[in-house]
Amino acid sequence: MIELKNITLIKNDKKILNNINLQIDDNLTTxxxxxxxSGKSTLMKLIMGIEQPTSGEIIFNGQNITNYSISERANLGISFAMQQPVKFKGITVKDLLKLSLRENASNEKICDALSSVGLCPKNYLDREVGSSLSGGELKRVEIASVILRKSNLVIFDEPEAGIDIWSFNRLINLFNDLNKRLGCSVVIVSHQEKIINIADKILVLNAGQVEEYGDKEVVLPLLNKTNVTQKKCKRR
Ligand SMILES: Nc1ncnc2c1ncn2[C@@H]1O[C@H](COP(=O)(O)OP(=O)(O)O)[C@@H](O)[C@H]1O
Ligand SMILES: [Mg+2]
Incomplete structure (x- = not known):
């Protein structure tokens, strides 16, 4: 379980996150x-340790990780697929996927992960990550690397960005039971209704604050109303 307590982040005099209090439960899809x-990517970067809060605390499974580095958090099993993946020069898809695994990866596992994101292993294993992949392909390789890692919490920031419709439908299937397959918590930042639909819980951020947070059955109907972003901060 990860808890955010009174998290505020100020940059250049601007409050990007404003007193966030939040608890993300184990083994659910949020x-x-x-x-x-509204601060979604910033919030995810805070959990991963890429950003530091101006005030507040982050507690992961009872441990205060507010001052932990990115790699210390990765060692605790927090994994993150960025909105814009980093391009590594001179490294192949296969090597990148091998690097992301902590134990020795069988080729079969690597191939399964690539197939699950709609990339044919035969065509992609030896491709160079830095120069030869399109944005959508790179994104899918990054998603494959995250699902290969042994994690307690996996975060995907707009995984659908730049991904074609065929692969998108495959991604939905992948995310649908990912928490159960990996036995961990899954957090996905998304605007896509089909992805929002697979949620156990939905969090709506607006102007750096929690606007709605609760079970899908409660929050989803509110999202369909146009005034959802004009309401005051409310907890469910
Ligand atoms: N390094 C930064 N310096 C100043 N403002 C930033 C920085 N990074 C993000 N922001 C601002 O913080 C706000 C939230 O950004 P972000 O978390 O990327 O939003 P979202 O992912 O919800 O679209 C935006 O107004 C953005 O311009
Ligand atoms: Mg974002």
Whole structure:
């Protein structure tokens, strides 16, 4: 379980996150949504340790990890697929996927992960990550690397970005039972209704604050109303 306590992040005098209090439960799929610029990516970077809060605490399974580095958090089993993946030069898809595994990866596992994101292993294993992959292909390789890692919490920031419709449907299937397959918590930042639909819980961020947070059955109907982003912060 990960808890955010009174998390505020100020950058250049701007409050990007404003007193976030949140508890993400184990083994559930939590979808985070909200308007552009509402702070979703920043919140995910805070959990991963890429950003540091101005004030507040992050507690992971009872441990205060607020001052932990990215690699210390990765060692605790927090994995993150970025909105814009990093391009590694001179490294093949196969090597990248091998690197992401902590124990020795069988080729079969690597191939299964590539297939599950809609990339034919035969065509992709030896491709160079830095120069030869399109944005959508790179994104899918990154998703494959995250699902290969042994994790307690996996975070995907807009996994659908730049991905074609065929692969998108495959991704939905992949995410649908990912928490059960990996035996861990899955957090996905998304605007896509089909992805939001697989949630156990939905969090709506607006202007750096939690606007809605609760079970899908409660929050989803509110999302369909146009005034959801005008309501005051409310907890469910
Ligand atoms: N390094 C930064 N310096 C200043 N403002 C930033 C920085 N990074 C993000 N922001 C601002 O913080 C807000 C939230 O950004 P972000 O978390 O990327 O939003 P989202 O992912 O919800 O679209 C935006 O207004 C963005 O412009
Ligand atoms: Mg974002």
């Amino acid at each position: 979808i985070i949504t909200g308007p552009n610029g």
